[in-house]
Amino acid sequence: MSTSVTPDAPAPATAPAIQGAAVRRGDRTFLGLSRGAGILILVLMAAIAAFLIWKAIPSLQANTANFFTETEWKPDADPAFFGIAALTFGTIMTSVIAMALAVPVGIGIALFIAHYANRRLGAALGFITDLLAAVPSIIFGMWGLSFLMPQMQGFLEWLTTYFGWIPLFANDLGIFTRSIMIAGVVLAIMVLPTVSAISREVFVQVPREHIEAALALGATRWEMVRMAIFPFAKPGMISASMLGLGRALGETIAVALILSANYTINWQITEPGGNTFAANIALRWNEAGPIGLSALVASGLVLFVITLVVNMAARLIIARRAEFSGANG
Amino acid sequence: MSDRTPAQLSGETRAESDRLLHDALAGGKLPRWAPAAVGVVALALAAVLNLVTFVDGVAGTLVVAALLFGVLQSVWSFVVEGRRHAVDRLATTLVYTTFLLALAPLVAVLLTVIVRGLNALSVDFLLTSMRGVSPREEGGGVYHAIVGTLEQVGIAALIGIPLGVLTAIYLVEYAQQGNSKRLARAVSFFVDVMTGVPSVVVGLFVYTAAILTLGMERSGFAAALALTILMIPVVVRSTEEMLRIVPRDLREASYALGIPKWRTILKVVLPTALSGIITGAMLAVARVAGETAPLLLTTFMSQSINFNPFSGPQAALPLFVWDQFNSGTDASQDRAWAGALVLITIVMILYLAAKLVARFTGVKK
Numbered sequence: 001m002s003t004s005v006t007p008d009a010p011a012p013a014t015a016p017a018i019q020g021a022a023v024r025r026g027d028r029t030f031l032g033l034s035r036g037a038g039i040l041i042l043v044l045m046a047a048i049a050a051f052l053i054w055k056a057i058p059s060l061q062a063n064t065a066n067f068f069t070e071t072e073w074k075p076d077a078d079p080a081f082f083g084i085a086a087l088t089f090g091t092i093m094t095s096v097i098a099m100a101l102a103v104p105v106g107i108g109i110a111l112f113i114a115h116y117a118n119r120r121l122g123a124a125l126g127f128i129t130d131l132l133a134a135v136p137s138i139i140f141g142m143w144g145l146s147f148l149m150p151q152m153q154g155f156l157e158w159l160t161t162y163f164g165w166i167p168l169f170a171n172d173l174g175i176f177t178r179s180i181m182i183a184g185v186v187l188a189i190m191v192l193p194t195v196s197a198i199s200r201e202v203f204v205q206v207p208r209e210h211i212e213a214a215l216a217l218g219a220t221r222w223e224m225v226r227m228a229i230f231p232f233a234k235p236g237m238i239s240a241s242m243l244g245l246g247r248a249l250g251e252t253i254a255v256a257l258i259l260s261a262n263y264t265i266n267w268q269i270t271e272p273g274g275n276t277f278a279a280n281i282a283l284r285w286n287e288a289g290p291i292g293l294s295a296l297v298a299s300g301l302v303l304f305v306i307t308l309v310v311n312m313a314a315r316l317i318i319a320r321r322a323e324f325s326g327a328n329g
Numbered sequence: 330m331s332d333r334t335p336a337q338l339s340g341e342t343r344a345e346s347d348r349l350l351h352d353a354l355a356g357g358k359l360p361r362w363a364p365a366a367v368g369v370v371a372l373a374l375a376a377v378l379n380l381v382t383f384v385d386g387v388a389g390t391l392v393v394a395a396l397l398f399g400v401l402q403s404v405w406s407f408v409v410e411g412r413r414h415a416v417d418r419l420a421t422t423l424v425y426t427t428f429l430l431a432l433a434p435l436v437a438v439l440l441t442v443i444v445r446g447l448n449a450l451s452v453d454f455l456l457t458s459m460r461g462v463s464p465r466e467e468g469g470g471v472y473h474a475i476v477g478t479l480e481q482v483g484i485a486a487l488i489g490i491p492l493g494v495l496t497a498i499y500l501v502e503y504a505q506q507g508n509s510k511r512l513a514r515a516v517s518f519f520v521d522v523m524t525g526v527p528s529v530v531v532g533l534f535v536y537t538a539a540i541l542t543l544g545m546e547r548s549g550f551a552a553a554l555a556l557t558i559l560m561i562p563v564v565v566r567s568t569e570e571m572l573r574i575v576p577r578d579l580r581e582a583s584y585a586l587g588i589p590k591w592r593t594i595l596k597v598v599l600p601t602a603l604s605g606i607i608t609g610a611m612l613a614v615a616r617v618a619g620e621t622a623p624l625l626l627t628t629f630m631s632q633s634i635n636f637n638p639f640s641g642p643q644a645a646l647p648l649f650v651w652d653q654f655n656s657g658t659d660a661s662q663d664r665a666w667a668g669a670l671v672l673i674t675i676v677m678i679l680y681l682a683a684k685l686v687a688r689f690t691g692v693k694k
Contacts (some may be wrong), residue, residue, distance in 0.1 A: 026589055026592065027589055027590050027591045029591070030590075030591035030594065030595075031499075031503055031591075031668065033437065033495055034495045034496065034498045034499035034502070034503060035499050035503065035509070035512070036446070036494075036495075037491075037493075037495035037496040037499060037513075038496045038499040038500065038512065038513070038516040039493050039516075040492065041496060041516055041519055041520060041523065041561065041562075041565075042515060042516060042519055042559060044523070044561075045519050045522065045523060047534070047538060048526070048531070048534045050529070050532065051534055051537040051538045051542070052533060052537060054537070055537040055541060096610075105427040105430055105431050106431075107427075107428025108423060108424050108426075108428060108431075109427055109428050109431050111424050112424050112425065112427070112428040116421070116424050116425070124480045125428070125432075125533065127684070128432075128435070129431075129435070130680075131666075131677065131680060132435045132438070132439075134612075134615050134616065134619075134676050134677065134680045135438060135439075135619070135673060135676070136618075136619025136620070136621070136647060136669075136672060136673065136676060137353065137619065137620075137621065137622075138619070138621045138647050138650050138651055138654075138669070138672075139442055139619070139650075139669050139672070139673060141437065141439065142650070142654055142665065142666070142669060143437070143438045143441050143442070146441070146445075147437060147438075147441045148434070151388075154388075154389070155389070158389065178540070189431075189434045189435070189438075192431055192435075196431075210403045220413055220414055220416070220417035221417055221420075221421065222416055222417040222419075222420035222421070223413065223417065225420070228381045242374075243524075243525065246525035247525075248528075249526075249527065250526070250528065250530065251527070252527065252528065252529040252621070252622035253622055253625075253647075255622040257654070275470020278527055278529045278622065281529050281622075281626070282621075282622055282625055284628075285625060285626055289666065297533055297536075297537060300529065300530050300533040301526060303529070303530055304463070304526065304527075307525050307526060307527055307530070308525075308526075309526070311521065311525035312522060315518060315521050315522065328645060
């Protein structure tokens with residue numbers, strides 16, 4: 001490799017030019033450019049927060065209801081009253097369902113690819129899940145609505161019939177379409193590649209010695225997974241779940257297509273209805289007046305803060321955990 | 330297995346203790362055909378349950394069969410092999426099930442898009458716009474949307490990739506220099522955080538900053554700005570990873586020859602990592618090409634061809650799909666699926682090409 005460095009570049013023509021002031025100027029320019037790009041990212045993040053806050057203020061001032069506890073969304077009414085209670089509920093509920101399904105399954109897939117399937121099959125399956133991470137969210141939404149929803153009908157009826165005594169699964173309407181439950185399942189499928197890809201990455205990095213030591217001590221494969229793989233990969237698994245959660249919280253189009261949006265807090269999650277921050281923005285955008293747009297910006301700000309907190313927490317957990325994991329060096 | 334213990338060598342008690350020792354170490358073992366046998370029994374039981382109880386439907390029966398399989402095999406294993414092996418078998422069953430459970434919907438998505446997308450797909454569909462085509466009519470196409478998507482994604486790539494690569498260079502090559510360390514750590518942290526900012530929030534930002542504040546009109550360019558912001562962190566991360574793989578020796582060899590740092594980066598580090606950077610950039614492009622939400626907020630959907638991203642409404646593939654799908658007539662639904670097929674094809678081609686680049690020209694670790 002080093003041969004490619006030696007011959008042409010520092011030949012006589014450039015040799016005098018790369019000394020003294022020219023070096024410093026070149027280096028300074030380059031450092032300036034790249035540092036500028038880095039600073040731009042910080043500025044962008046700050047600007048996102050600043051502009052969202054600034055443009056949210058008019059609606060928050062016009063609002064006659066409590067922004068955090070009101071469920072209705074009528075910012076363009078006179079007087080304006082709207083709040084994010086129903087949106088918060090829908091966002092958290094869909095994400096919780098998504099995570100409850102996607103985390104165990106995603107980690108299972110990652111385990112399968114990394115340590116259960118043979119190398120070839122594992123590589124192929126890893127490629128397929130990666131490929132599905134690239135499927136645009138609108139396509140997941142359309143698929144959820146026209147393929148998955150009819151498929152789930154029978155299961156949801158069954159769930160209500162036999163587990164209807166759990167308030168969450170009760171269904172008084174007898175209608176099982178466009179519900180928070182279905183949105184949650186579609187979200188789960190969407191974040192699955194994220195969760196499994198990142199978990200897989202860390203599973204593969206587990207030092208061979210740890211695995212073989214566990215097996216040599218007579219551990220079964222599952223005991224090896226619990227003793228060697230999980231402890232090593234824990235920060236990575238948390239990171240994977242958090243990133244999946246971030247994606248689920250902010251997912252817009254798929255949810256907007258699936259939910260029949262309304263502004264009630266309904267714990268019976270198999271009934272139609274519900275709404276999320278992101279979906280609400282997409283659905284209300286084109287019909288909103290000035291205060292309506294500002295109100296949507298305000299709800300976007302809340303979503304921004306929530307995802308920011310989730311992501312930062314994930315990063316901090318990983319940063320702290322990394323110190324304990326002595327196997328890295 | 331215990332009957333193989335050589336009893337004659339060492340008397341009755343010795344043989345007994347050998348057997349015990351052997352059992353303790355190796356234990357009983359289920360025959361190799363056990364999973365298959367249990368599988369057949371589980372399927373049969375599920376089928377019976379299907380006939381006589383509330384279990385119905387193919388999917389439901391299969392789920393019940395899987396549950397029975399897990400339980401039956403674990404119980405058998407528990408009796409013969411002991412608790413640890415029973416748990417191991419249960420875990421193996423679960424891991425395999427999760428995989429099948431996940432693969433099914435993932436494959437179903439692709440199949441649905443292909444099957445339904447082929448209804449309206451034709452050469453005409455690729456080469457005409459929707460100008461003058463009412464939602465109820467058949468015909469029309471995605472040409473205007475393809476033009477829009479290519480321009481918007483192209484502009485985003487033009488701005489986003491250099492910015493991302495420069496940031497990565499800063500993080501990898503300059504972060505160690507004295508007072509840069511703290512700044513670099515902050516940048517690195519916020520790049521990670523930026524990856525998690527929902528695309529709809531980025532759309533809101535571009536709307537509030539560029540359109541409301543700077544007075545830009547809703548246009549393809551505004552959409553491209555949103556896509557740029559979504560792309561940057563992806564490019565930074567992948568480039569950073571690639572730059573870190575470039576061996577330290579290469580840089581030091583270059584320094585030893587008296588070549589200044591910036592030329593080393595340009596002539597040695599970047600070329601070595603180039604294929605990886607290209608792969609990362611293509612993946613970033615593929616990722617943003619399918620984004621719908623930010624476009625919805627920053628550009629207006631148009632039914633006709635507009636080559637100018639700086640003024641007037643400009644369509645894009647995801648917007649086209651959204652628009653047609655929500656029109657709700659049979660013809661528009663067919664168009665939506667065909668549009669989705671075109672979109673997914675473009676994304677997949679980008680994705681596969683990126684993987685091929687990585688595979689054939691990657692940095693050797």
